[in-house]
Amino acid sequence: MLRFFIFLSFFSALVCEEIHRLPLGSAERCWDLRLLLCNEIYDSKADKKIAFDELAKEASLAKIVFTGESHPNLEHHVLQAKLIESLVLLGKKVVVGMEFFEVGQQTILDEWAKGEMSEKELLQQSDWFNKVGYNYRYYKPVLDVAKKYKLRVVALNIPRSIVRKVAQKGLKELSQEESGLFPAVDTTNVHHRYLLKKIFGKFAILAPESFEKIYSAQCVWDVAMGYYALKAIENPDSESMMVLLAGSNHVIYDLGIPMRVQKASDIRTESVYFMEMVEDKDKDKDKDKDKDKDKDKDKKKDPHFKMGAGETQGQEIISRSLARWVIGTKACDGQEAFPSPGMKLEWKEDRIEVISVSEKGIAAQAGWKKGDKILGLNGTKVVSLVDAQILLTYLSWEESFSWEILREEKILQGTTIIQRDKQDE
Numbered sequence: 001m002l003r004f005f006i007f008l009s010f011f012s013a014l015v016c017e018e019i020h021r022l023p024l025g026s027a028e029r030c031w032d033l034r035l036l037l038c039n040e041i042y043d044s045k046a047d048k049k050i051a052f053d054e055l056a057k058e059a060s061l062a063k064i065v066f067t068g069e070s071h072p073n074l075e076h077h078v079l080q081a082k083l084i085e086s087l088v089l090l091g092k093k094v095v096v097g098m099e100f101f102e103v104g105q106q107t108i109l110d111e112w113a114k115g116e117m118s119e120k121e122l123l124q125q126s127d128w129f130n131k132v133g134y135n136y137r138y139y140k141p142v143l144d145v146a147k148k149y150k151l152r153v154v155a156l157n158i159p160r161s162i163v164r165k166v167a168q169k170g171l172k173e174l175s176q177e178e179s180g181l182f183p184a185v186d187t188t189n190v191h192h193r194y195l196l197k198k199i200f201g202k203f204a205i206l207a208p209e210s211f212e213k214i215y216s217a218q219c220v221w222d223v224a225m226g227y228y229a230l231k232a233i234e235n236p237d238s239e240s241m242m243v244l245l246a247g248s249n250h251v252i253y254d255l256g257i258p259m260r261v262q263k264a265s266d267i268r269t270e271s272v273y274f275m276e277m278v279e280d281k282d283k284d285k286d287k288d289k290d291k292d293k294d295k296d297k298d299k300k301k302d303p304h305f306k307m308g309a310g311e312t313q314g315q316e317i318i319s320r321s322l323a324r325w326v327i328g329t330k331a332c333d334g335q336e337a338f339p340s341p342g343m344k345l346e347w348k349e350d351r352i353e354v355i356s357v358s359e360k361g362i363a364a365q366a367g368w369k370k371g372d373k374i375l376g377l378n379g380t381k382v383v384s385l386v387d388a389q390i391l392l393t394y395l396s397w398e399e400s401f402s403w404e405i406l407r408e409e410k411i412l413q414g415t416t417i418i419q420r421d422k423q424d425e
Helices: 002-013 017-021 052-059 074-089 103-113 119-125 140-148 160-169 190-200 202-206 208-232 257-264 283-294 362-366 385-393
Strands: 033-036 041-043 064-069 093-102 152-157 240-247 269-277 316-319 325-330 343-348 351-357 373-377 400-407 410-417
Touching: 017 190, 017 316, 041 052, 052 074, 052 269, 064 074, 064 257, 074 093, 074 140, 074 240, 074 269, 074 325, 093 103, 093 140, 093 208, 103 119, 103 140, 103 152, 119 385, 140 152, 152 208, 152 240, 160 208, 190 202, 190 208, 202 208, 208 240, 208 257, 257 269, 269 316, 343 385, 351 362, 362 410, 373 385
Parallel strands: 064 240, 064 269, 093 152, 093 240, 269 325
Antiparallel strands: 033 316, 041 325, 343 351, 351 373, 373 400, 400 410
């Protein structure tokens, strides 16, 4: 099941250059294009670049601010935390809505927000390591701010088994109890459907029946998260608002969750899209080519075109309707901020057993294999599954850790320095 949701999350975060330039969303702005630089904030409504404090001040006037993220991009979560804190300091009563918690886990989140639960207990009781698939440290900046200001964190997702069932069998296969967890799902919006077809590419054309089911699952996701977001801010307090965290393709062009909320309510909403700016790896080659071209520039220069190629270098073309605010950020480009454990663990017969090992990750670098049993990490005996998972979560690149495992009745020990792949350097 986890692999299936990582698959869907991959498409939820998948964005190519063309996706940023579609004539979707606001009818007033969808045919306009603009240039964006890394670290710039573009306000599409005002049609100008602005400072972060201006964004926060304007965002404070909304009831829900949707933030579209790339899940494994730490900068996106740092910016989300900065926005939340800025809104709190402006006097807003902020509720944090999160895609990665299920509605059935709300009691757990409430206890954690009140200070009645430790981080370890939160991760254990929410089953983070099995249900989410992303390193908890990506979301720690947001949860730390929520804890600091005692903000309510709201679970927005329905049980993953329901979304999985729709993606594999279709909407009609849901039981009355399952479909009763969210409002009726409309799958006929041509703009949203076109966006998802562009994202899925050839798959949507070559496997239309499969795409239809996956598209329905995406719609269920959006409808459910919008529904629970609205329920969380039913309080008429004028100072209350939500900052909602979700994958970018739930947010861009104000389709996905924003569209569902706008259809169900007349509250003011705004959207922030954290856009990954892909670095041009052939930049140096292009510079050399430009130098050669410049030798003949006097002979070939077009008097009607005065902008040089260097003046647009590092900029990305975006549609004005992509989001209310678009923030240019560095792309991960395969260089994750934290090393992945790269394995699945289970508690079996009073020991932690390695159930599977990925080609990349901490387990592969340590030489662990399926069936190995972890006895100790960093000189400490492992006494619980969550202790091992947390220790592995907090390991960093270039850090060394010692381990002791049992393999076929033989105890093996070693020390591993966690290194990035050469292609990630």
